[in-house]
Each structure stands twice: as C-alpha cells, then as structure tokens.
Amino acid sequence: MLSEYQEVTPGQTFAVAAKLMPETGWHTYWINPGDSGLATVIEWTLPEGVEVSDIEWPVASKYNIGPLSNYGFEGTTYLISNITIPADFAEDFLSIQARVDWLVCEDWCIPGTAEFDFEIPVGSATLAVNNVDSFAAGRANLPEIADWRGQYDIQSRQVTLIVDHPEAAAMGQSDQFYAYVGAGELVEHFESGDVQVVDDLLIVRRTLNTYFNQAPDSFPLLLVDGQRAVQLTVTASDETAASSASGSGSAPQSLLLMAGFAFLGGLILNLMPCVFPVLSLKALHLANSGHRQRGDALWYTLGVILTFVAFAALLLALRGAGQALGWGFQLQNPWLIATLALLFVAIGLNLSGVFQFGTRLMQLGHSETAAKGGAKGSFSTGVLAVIIASPCTAPFMGAALGFAITQSTGVALLIFASLGLGMASPFIALAFIPGASRWLPKPGAWMETFKQWMAIPMYLTTVWLIWVFGRQAGIDSAAILLIGLVLFSTALWWHGKGQLQATRSLGHRILVLVMLALGMGSLPAAMQFQQGAVMASEYGQSWQAWSPEKLETLKGEQPVFVNMTADWCITCLANERVALETSSTRALFAEHDITYLKGDWTLRDERITAYLEQYQRNGVPLYVLYWPGQEPQILPQILTNGIVSEAIQRASETM
Amino acid sequence: MNLKKLVIGLSAALMTTAAVANPEIGQPAPSFTAVDTQGVEHSLSDFSGSTVVLEWTNHDCPFVVKHYATNNMQNLQRELTEDGAVWLTVISSAPGTQGHVSPAQADELTANRDAAPTAVLLDEDGTVGRAYSARVTPHMYVIDAEGILQYAGGIDSIPTANHDDVARAEPWFADAARAVMAGESVDRPVTRPYGCTVKYADE
Numbered sequence: 001m002l003s004e005y006q007e008v009t010p011g012q013t014f015a016v017a018a019k020l021m022p023e024t025g026w027h028t029y030w031i032n033p034g035d036s037g038l039a040t041v042i043e044w045t046l047p048e049g050v051e052v053s054d055i056e057w058p059v060a061s062k063y064n065i066g067p068l069s070n071y072g073f074e075g076t077t078y079l080i081s082n083i084t085i086p087a088d089f090a091e092d093f094l095s096i097q098a099r100v101d102w103l104v105c106e107d108w109c110i111p112g113t114a115e116f117d118f119e120i121p122v123g124s125a126t127l128a129v130n131n132v133d134s135f136a137a138g139r140a141n142l143p144e145i146a147d148w149r150g151q152y153d154i155q156s157r158q159v160t161l162i163v164d165h166p167e168a169a170a171m172g173q174s175d176q177f178y179a180y181v182g183a184g185e186l187v188e189h190f191e192s193g194d195v196q197v198v199d200d201l202l203i204v205r206r207t208l209n210t211y212f213n214q215a216p217d218s219f220p221l222l223l224v225d226g227q228r229a230v231q232l233t234v235t236a237s238d239e240t241a242a243s244s245a246s247g248s249g250s251a252p253q254s255l256l257l258m259a260g261f262a263f264l265g266g267l268i269l270n271l272m273p274c275v276f277p278v279l280s281l282k283a284l285h286l287a288n289s290g291h292r293q294r295g296d297a298l299w300y301t302l303g304v305i306l307t308f309v310a311f312a313a314l315l316l317a318l319r320g321a322g323q324a325l326g327w328g329f330q331l332q333n334p335w336l337i338a339t340l341a342l343l344f345v346a347i348g349l350n351l352s353g354v355f356q357f358g359t360r361l362m363q364l365g366h367s368e369t370a371a372k373g374g375a376k377g378s379f380s381t382g383v384l385a386v387i388i389a390s391p392c393t394a395p396f397m398g399a400a401l402g403f404a405i406t407q408s409t410g411v412a413l414l415i416f417a418s419l420g421l422g423m424a425s426p427f428i429a430l431a432f433i434p435g436a437s438r439w440l441p442k443p444g445a446w447m448e449t450f451k452q453w454m455a456i457p458m459y460l461t462t463v464w465l466i467w468v469f470g471r472q473a474g475i476d477s478a479a480i481l482l483i484g485l486v487l488f489s490t491a492l493w494w495h496g497k498g499q500l501q502a503t504r505s506l507g508h509r510i511l512v513l514v515m516l517a518l519g520m521g522s523l524p525a526a527m528q529f530q531q532g533a534v535m536a537s538e539y540g541q542s543w544q545a546w547s548p549e550k551l552e553t554l555k556g557e558q559p560v561f562v563n564m565t566a567d568w569c570i571t572c573l574a575n576e577r578v579a580l581e582t583s584s585t586r587a588l589f590a591e592h593d594i595t596y597l598k599g600d601w602t603l604r605d606e607r608i609t610a611y612l613e614q615y616q617r618n619g620v621p622l623y624v625l626y627w628p629g630q631e632p633q634i635l636p637q638i639l640t641n642g643i644v645s646e647a648i649q650r651a652s653e654t655m
Numbered sequence: 656m657n658l659k660k661l662v663i664g665l666s667a668a669l670m671t672t673a674a675v676a677n678p679e680i681g682q683p684a685p686s687f688t689a690v691d692t693q694g695v696e697h698s699l700s701d702f703s704g705s706t707v708v709l710e711w712t713n714h715d716c717p718f719v720v721k722h723y724a725t726n727n728m729q730n731l732q733r734e735l736t737e738d739g740a741v742w743l744t745v746i747s748s749a750p751g752t753q754g755h756v757s758p759a760q761a762d763e764l765t766a767n768r769d770a771a772p773t774a775v776l777l778d779e780d781g782t783v784g785r786a787y788s789a790r791v792t793p794h795m796y797v798i799d800a801e802g803i804l805q806y807a808g809g810i811d812s813i814p815t816a817n818h819d820d821v822a823r824a825e826p827w828f829a830d831a832a833r834a835v836m837a838g839e840s841v842d843r844p845v846t847r848p849y850g851c852t853v854k855y856a857d858e
Contacts, residue, residue, distance in 0.1 A: 036849070038816070065854075066781075066854075067785065068853070068855075101815065103816065105852075107752060108851075111717045210807070211790075211808055211845055211846070
C-alpha cells in the first residue's frame with residue numbers, strides 16, 4: 001500500500017495505491033472478473049469525515065480459458081483510490097487501515113489477503129518522492145474517462161449497447177476492438193459479439209449471460225482498440241427513465257403544472273382589452289345583485305367552463321376524424337409541427353396588433369352581456385362571455401389548442417376546463433370575498449401594451465417549433481418553412497392594413513389571398529424537400545407513420561413492412577441503424593415496392609398497444625412483413641440485413 | 656459486402672449455438688451419461704422421480720476448499736440425500752489439470768472429507784460440464800423429479816474464498832434445493848456462480 005503524499009493537509013484529496021505483484025503468467029481481476037475469479041476488494045477503516053473513492057480500475061485484459069473468459073491484470077498492478085480529508089480535520093496523524101482481498105490465478109487460483117495499518121502526518125502537503133514513479137506507472141495504465149453517452153437494453157436474450165460518439169465509432173472500426181462490460185453476469189464474456197458502426201453510433205450486440213439475474217441501472221464500459229482505452233458509463237434505457245426525462249406522460253406533477261398554466265392563461269384572458277370591459281360590467285352587476293351574487297358567480301363559472309370544455313370536445317372530435325384519415329397528432333409529425341408554427345406566428349402577429357380577428361363580432365356582443373340576471377341568465381352570460389370575447393381570447397385559445405392537440409383526451413379536457421376556471425376566477429373572487437372589487441386594476445392603455453408583450457412568448461414558441469421541425473426534416477426544409485412564414489406574415493400584415501381602411505380594393509384582397517396561399521403552399525414544399533433529403537442521405541429510409549387504417553388499406557394491394565419502435569428502445573434503434581436504414585435494405589424495399597410504416601410507441605399509443613397484442617407482444621420492437629395473399633411474417637426482435645432480405649425473398653418467391 | 660454478410664451470418668450462427676448450449680430454467684435439464692468412480696454408468700433419466708443435485712468440484716480450488724473445510728458441503732449432501740435427493744458430484748478437470756483425479760483418488764477424497772454424495776462422476780472430456788455450461792467450481796444445479804432444471808448458479812451469496820463468509824452468506828443453493836424438495840417454487844432460480852474456472856479439456 002503506497003501513499004502519494006508523505007504529509008497531507010486538511011481539505012486535500014490524495015491518492016493511495018494497492019500494489020499487486022503477481023508472478024509472470026498469473027493475473028488478478030478487474031471490477032467484472034468474467035466467468036470466474038474475483039475482483040480485488042479493499043475495505044477501508046478511516047477516521048470520521050475522511051472519505052475514499054472506489055478503485056480507479058486500470059485497463060483490463062481478457063484471458064480465455066477453454067470456453068470461458070476472465071478479465072484482469074498481469075504483472076505489477078496499481079489499484080488507485082482517492083482519499084479526501086475534510087477541511088476541519090484536527091488530528092495530527094491520519095490513520096488509515098485497509099484490508100485488501102484478492103484472488104490471483106494462473107490455472108490455479110490462490111486467494112490472498114493483506115491488512116495495512118499506517119499513519120500519515122497531517123501538516124503541509126508533501127509529495128512522497130519515492131512513490132512518484134509508482135503513481136506515474138499506475139496512472140499510465142488507467143483508461144481515459146469519457147462522458148460519451150452510452151445506453152443498453154435487453155431483448156430476447158440479447159444485450160444491445162449503443163455509444164453515441166464519433167470517437168467511439170472510430171474505435172469500433174478497429175480489428176482489435178473489444179468492449180469490456182463492467183457488470184457481472186450481464187453478457188457472455190467469451191464471445192466478442194457483433195460490433196457495428198453506423199455513422200457516429202457504436203452498436204455492440206452480445207448474448208445475455210446464462211447466469212443473468214438482475215439488470216444494473218448503470219455500469220462502466222471499457223472500450224479498447226489497441227491504441228486507446230476509454231471508459232464510460234452506460235445506463236439502462238428503460239421506459240420509466242425515458243418518460244420521466246422527457247417530462248411527458250401522465251405524471252401527476254406535470255399534469256398539475258399544465259393545469260396550473262392553463263388556469264393562469266385563463267386569468268390573463270380577463271386582462272385582454274375586449275374582455276376587461278365585460279368583466280367590469282359583470283362585476284358591477286354582481287355588486288348590485290346583493291345576496292344572489294354567489295349563486296350568480298357560480299352559474300357564470302359553470303357557463304364559462306362548459307363552453308371551454310365544449311370547445312375542447314369539438315377539437316377532440318375533429319382530431320378523431322383526422323386520425324381516422326391517418327393524420328398523426330404527435331409532435332413526431334412534421335406536418336403538425338409546421339402547421340402549429342404557422343398558427344403561432346398568426347397568434348403572435350395578432351397580439352402585436354398587426355391585424356385583428358373579427359372585430360364586428362365583438363361589437364355585436366357588448367350590449368347583450370351584462371343585462372340578464374338569475375341562474376339561467378348568469379349561465380348564458382358565461383357562455384356568451386367566452387364567445388363574445390373570442391376575438392381577444394383567440395390567441396390564447398389557439399395556443400391552448402395547439403398544445404392540447406398533442407395530448408391525450410383527458411389531459412386536453414383538463415387543460416380547457418382549467419382555462420375556463422382561470423377566466424371565471426375573478427368573478428368567484430368578487431362574489432365570495434367582500435371588497436375584492438377594489439383590487440381590480442383600472443382599464444387603460446396599459447392593457448394594449450400588455451397584450452403586445454404577450455406576443456413575445458408566441459414568437460418564441462414558433463422558434464421552438466421550427467427547431468423541432470428542423471431536426472425532423474433538416475435545415476433545407478426548415479428554410480422553406482421560414483420562407484412560408486414570411487409570406488404568411490406578409491399576407492396577415494397586408495390584411496391588417498386593409499382592416500384600417502373603410503373600403504378595400506379587390507386587388508388588395510387578391511394580394512392577401514395569394515400571399516396566404518403561397519405561405520400555406522410552403523408546407524407541402526418543405527415536406528417534399530424533406531423526402532428528397534431523406535432519400536439522398538446515406539442511411540435514411542423514407543417511411544410513413546403507421547395507423548391501423550393505413551395498414552388495412554395498403555396491405556391488400558402491396559407489400560408492407562411494419563416497424564413498431566420507441567425512443568427509449570435501444571434494440572429498436574440498433575435494428576434500424578444496422579438492418580433497416582441501410583442502403584441494401586432500402587434498395588430491396590424499392591425493388592419490391594414495399595411501403596415502410598413506422599409506429600412510435602414512445603408515449604404508449606393505445607392503438608399500437610392493441611396491434612402488439614394481436615401478435616402476442618407487450619412491447620417493442622415488433623417487425624411484421626405483409627405480402628398480398630400471404631400470412632403476415634413476424635421477424636425476429638434482433639435484425640440483421642440478412643434476416644430482412646431473407647424474409648423478403650421468402651415472401652416474394654412464394655408469390 | 657459479401658464478407659460483411661458472412662460475418663453477420665456467422666456471428667448469428669454462433670449466437671444460436673451458444674443459446675442452445677445454455678441450460679434454461681424451467682426447461683428439461685440436458686440429458687447425460689457418465690461413469691462414476693466405481694465404473695457404474697449413470698444417466699439423468701435413471702433418476703426420474705427424484706430431485707437431482709449436480710455439484711461441480713475441484714478439490715484444490717480454494718472456493719471448493721472453503722465449503723468442504725467448513726463442512727458446509729458435506730452437511731448439505733447429508734441433509735438432501737437423507738430427504739431422498741440424488742447428489743452427483745462432477746469432476747470435469749481434464750487430465751493434467753488442477754482437480755483431475757483417478758477413481759481411487761476421488762474415493763479417497765470422499766472418505767477423507769467425510770463427504771456423502773450419491774456418486775462422483777468423472778467427466779474428464781468435459782461433455783457433461785459443457786452441456787450444463789458449468790463454469791466454476793463449485794457450480795450447483797437442482798433438477799426436479801420431472802427432470803426440469805430448477806436452479807443453476809452459485810452455492811451462496813458471498814463470492815469469496817474466506818471460510819468465515821460461509822456462515823454469513825445467504826444459502827441460495829440450499830434454499831433452492833429445499834424448495835424443490837418441498838414442491839415449492841424457487842425464489843432465485845439463477846444466481847452468480849463463483850469460484851475457480853472449470854479446467855476443461857480443449858475441444
């Protein structure tokens with residue numbers, strides 16, 4: 001046992017090393033010893049507050065013994081640990097006790113144990129000159145530590161590891177490459193497995209260990225290619241991790257947060273220039289209605305909420321109809337993203353005051369609002385308030401709509417109900433808290449300014465949507481979408497200018513329509529470009545979003561390949577990169593005119609769940625090949641180019 | 656391209672053979688025939704109707720020594736065979752390697768250590784060991800009366816050669832064997848086998 005310092009100081013972190021010197025041909029073991037053997041263990045007894053790190057494992061070697069393999073170290077080996085002394089350490093000596101247990105094997109194995117008990121004076125930090133060479137030698141054998149992103153999962157007794165980094169990919173090209181898995185009983189150690197490099201991805205597939213019994217959350221992975229040795233941490237890719245990371249799903253906290261934002265949005269609605277007068281009138285009416293006011297406020301609230309929920313129901317019905325036509329309303333759908341980008345630009349421009357929504361409707365409603373009393377009167381006032389205020393609320397409604405369309409039915413309804421509750425909340429406050437009317441701000445020019453400020457978040461949302469779109473469709477498509485947004489904005493601006501004039505010329509209207517058409521027309525153009533880009537790129541494979549209806553229509557007429565996948569499924573990703581998005585498979589699909597349908601189960605689409613059940617599966621990946629007039633062929637969960645081409649060949653020859 | 660295909664094909668083939676060679680819990684245990692120290696031939700099928708325990712051993716392996724010096728192994732052999740189980744100790748060390756013994760030496764070891772297996776099987780060509788993918792000594796297996804493999808793995812939970820750890824460890828193998836004898840399901844049917852590498856003959 002060696003210390004790097006002969007005198008240490010409080011607050012310092014210094015290295016100590018256990019020096020193992022097996023005879024030639026004998027080895028000690030790595031953190032994962034392999035099929036047999038035992039990793040060296042150091043048990044420390046240290047003064048309170050003094051902490052010690054895990055062993056920094058040197059670069060391991062692989063020893064094959066018959067059909068079995070071990071990982072370990074031959075020759076002199078330094079196992080370095082770092083000790084940290086607290087800043088307030090008051091003793092004169094740091095006493096260190098360590099018990100080292102090791103196993104050293106050639107063909108034979110001899111367990112060894114040693115106990116060390118030593119003291120280091122505490123004073124000013126002084127290097128132990130005699131040990132400098134030993135620590136230099138020890139550190140020279142350590143792997144580089146990298147923060148490359150590594151993930152793994154287990155499917156049908158195969159472990160798939162993916163490291164997403166160009167340098168990892170470069171290492172994987174080497175003949176001498178080997179991936180040392182730092183978890184016991186996870187992979188079979190003897191075989192090297194199947195190593196593939198696709199772009200910046202290093203994909204290693206290994207057989208699951210016969211004695212596998214528990215999947216570790218994370219483990220060290222040591223990559224060695226004869227030149228470099230790099231260690232990184234690989235984490236389990238499971239659904240729970242993926243869904244909590246993305247913050248979506250139906251976690252109660254995020255649901256509450258969404259409802260909270262919707263409530264806040266509803267509250268802000270009251271400050272819109274065309275809503276506030278209504279609010280004032282209604283507030284006055286409430287103040288005059290004496291003891292009935294609470295009932296009135298509640299009926300009004302009910303009216304507002306039900307109207308919002310009705311909006312949501314209409315939206316969901318439309319969405320249902322759209323889905324039946326095969327439109328996907330997930331953020332994975334670039335069409336939806338592009339449409340939302342147009343919508344949010346329009347909302348932003350409206351808030352900025354560039355153009356107005358149906359001003360005539362607003363004037364029409366004013367006189368109707370505040371007059372009626374009684375339960376029925378208050379309820380219908382609530383309904384009317386929402387409808388009449390719609391020219392002003394439309395921007396917010398649009399934002400809520402844009403968000404809710406990507407959510408499940410329950411969440412969408414909750415969002416709209418919260419929006420309504422938020423809008424009605426001042427009335428509840430006025431009715432139930434005496435003197436609350438004093439808190440109401442005075443209407444004025446500030447409201448217009450406030451409205452214009454609200455445009456900023458809308459523009460930012462647009463930026464985010466374009467970014468998402470760009471990631472899906474590429475920079476070229478994003479540029480076309482941006483051109484479309486400019487044309488669209490021009491049309492709205494020109495339309496807004498017209499609104500200020502008493503009469504508008506026919507030419508003016510035509511120009512607006514042409515601009516609008518061009519703006520909208522950019523969507524399919526951007527999409528077209530995306531297809532071109534995908535076809536041209538090296539690994540891209542053009543696919544369409546899966547829906548049961550689409551599959552039903554297509555499968556009778558032509559061959560269809562269905563791929564059910566999810567973002568958190570590492571096996572799926574590996575399969576796509578290794579076997580599906582390859583030039584040979586792409587050529588094969590083109591040759592046989594196979595339509596490639598992809599279903600995304602990242603957010604647990606229920607229709608996909610039902611589809612999986614049809615094939616007695618409760619998870620992804622699932623690959624099915626349909627050929628007209630034949631039974632569907634289910635492909636294995638681990639794909640290679642060969643497996644895919646054989647399946648296609650089999651089907652086409654049976655024709 | 657063709658070379659790549661070939662490599663993928665080969666590795667797929669290798670994976671398949673590996674998968675076939677590995678015994679699976681809940682599946683019929685691989686059948687075998689081997690000769691014991693008395694020259695008597697035993698087949699797994701001879702013992703249908705009884706629980707069968709397979710113990711891989713190498714008397715010079717420190718991990719095996721740990722369980723014989725503490726009498727842990729002998730006690731388990733007595734307990735289970737008295738309850739009607741068949742205990743087969745298997746030696747897969749190739750001639751000239753650690754743990755390889757003649758029939759007479761094997762009997763002597765049994766007598767000296769006061770061991771109580773039903774029989775000691777000599778598997779110097781490693782056929783039985785490879786069929787069960789036995790990796791270490793001691794490596795333990797439990798097969799139920801119907802010939803279904805119910806346990807494969809280590810003898811207990813602490814993978815050291817320290818004799819004191821026998822008493823501290825959770826007896827995973829013993830728990831499994833007792834559960835199988837009682838007709839109950841095994842809580843941990845697969846555990847980490849720890850010990851010395853089985854010294855197989857080259858294939």
